[in-house]
Amino acid sequence: MPNNAITTRHSKNYNRTFKMFKSSVYNLQEASKDQIQDFLNSFDTVLSDCDGVLWIDNNAIQGSADAMNYFRKLGKKIFYVTNNSTKIRSDFAAKAQQMGFIASQEEILSTAYLAAHYLKGIGFTKKVYVLGSNGIAEELKAVGIRHIGVGPDLVKPDFKSMQPSDLDPEVGAVIVGFDEHVSYPKFMKAASYLASEECLFIATNTDERFPRGGSIVVPGTGTLVRAVETCSERKALVLGKPHDYVRKFLESCGLDPARTLMIGDRCNTDIEFGVRCGFQTLLVLSGVTSNKDLERLRNEKKPPLPDVVLPKLGDILSLLQS
Ligand SMILES: [Mg+2]
CATH class of the missing domain: 3.40.50.1000 (HAD superfamily/HAD-like)
Incomplete structure (x- = not known):
């Protein structure tokens, strides 16, 4: 896909938003350094799924911690949004920290926490x-x-x-x-x-x-x-992705959908969630959805398709350095 597939919705003087064609998939590996920079400038909040994006079981996916920590260094607000219900938030934060991610309990949005929060709220x-x-x-x-x-x-x-x-x-x-x-x-x-x-x-x-x-x-x-x-x-x-409760929770934290990036490894939960909420979406192919799955979905024009794609999250840093 040519580089002009990248468009901005507003002029440089306003909130700049990097938005890809909704109907197609763009491989960020084909973007220039400037375009990667534009992409990074287009969001203030990063929501990342965990299993399949940051780690698999107890093994970090190479480069993911550096990428998340880099987003934080750029001043982005970070949320780790996981459908996993087997751990409490402090355990998730500890697991993330052990693998090199900077993470605090308040940044973890797990479905066990959401379930307790929901019942408490009613x-x-x-x-x-x-x-x-x-x-x-x-x-x-x-x-x-x-x-x-x-x-x-x-x-x-x-x-x-x-x-x-x-x-x-x-x-x-x-x-x-x-x-x-x-x-x-x-x-x-x-x-x-x-x-x-x-x-x-x-x-x-x-x-x-x-x-x-x-x-x-x-x-x-x-x-x-x-x-x-x-x-x-x-x-x-x-309560979990792609359903509405997570979005409502995040909006109560002051999130701006137009300036939010959702990163995930599954089209039918993470990307669906991002699309429903009006976020930008980045699919990484290090988890459930494979390149072959994505090709099939694209050929069948089967939504939800991500705005942008990378083999793994850590590749974004190599692209900035190359
Ligand atoms: Mg996942």
Whole structure:
């Protein structure tokens, strides 16, 4: 694509915005140094997904920490926006710091935190049945909301013997997140609580898979959410990307959509989220969406497509130096 694909929406005297054709994908590797500089000048806030953009499991993706720290050095406001619900914010910040990212708890927006923030915000006082992990439990505890359900659930002698007395009458909400101890009794309990119309149904996210690569597929939280939606015959309020709650939360922090860049490795969560919110979007190919996937989406003209693309986030620094 020619360099004139880069346009600015306003003159230099005003907020300068680097905006790519919405209908096509531009490889930032083909941009000149000046154009990269224009790109960097076009946003004040950086929202970055974590898994697949900054790291995979406990391994940092090469150059990502330097790139994020460079954005910060340029004065950008940073938020780490993750659909992962397994950790509390301080643990995410510690993990990021260990890998070389400058990060504070206040900059982490995880779905466990959002779930607790949401319930606190509506004045919820009952108990939560958590089909999820410790991250959700700890974030609920931090805002004074009681919870049950985390960890293995072995109904004795077997699930067929479950009785109404096995249900806690104080439960007023079910939260579904990632749960490595997911089991048939847990589905029974979640659906039984949700049989009451007053019981709130919240899901952290609906990601289909975790980024891993190779031939092993690691089912994501969406797998569990869809299962509970099916057996409860209800639809969950989903808080994570690409849904609305994250945007509302960020807007309450004073974010300006036109001056915000969303970086992600998945088109159907990160890029979809960015497009819905009116942010600029950068897709990196170091996680779930591969170059082949992107080519297919482009050929099928299947939105959401990112404004710009890079193989990995760290490449932006090499482009400035080259
Ligand atoms: Mg990701």
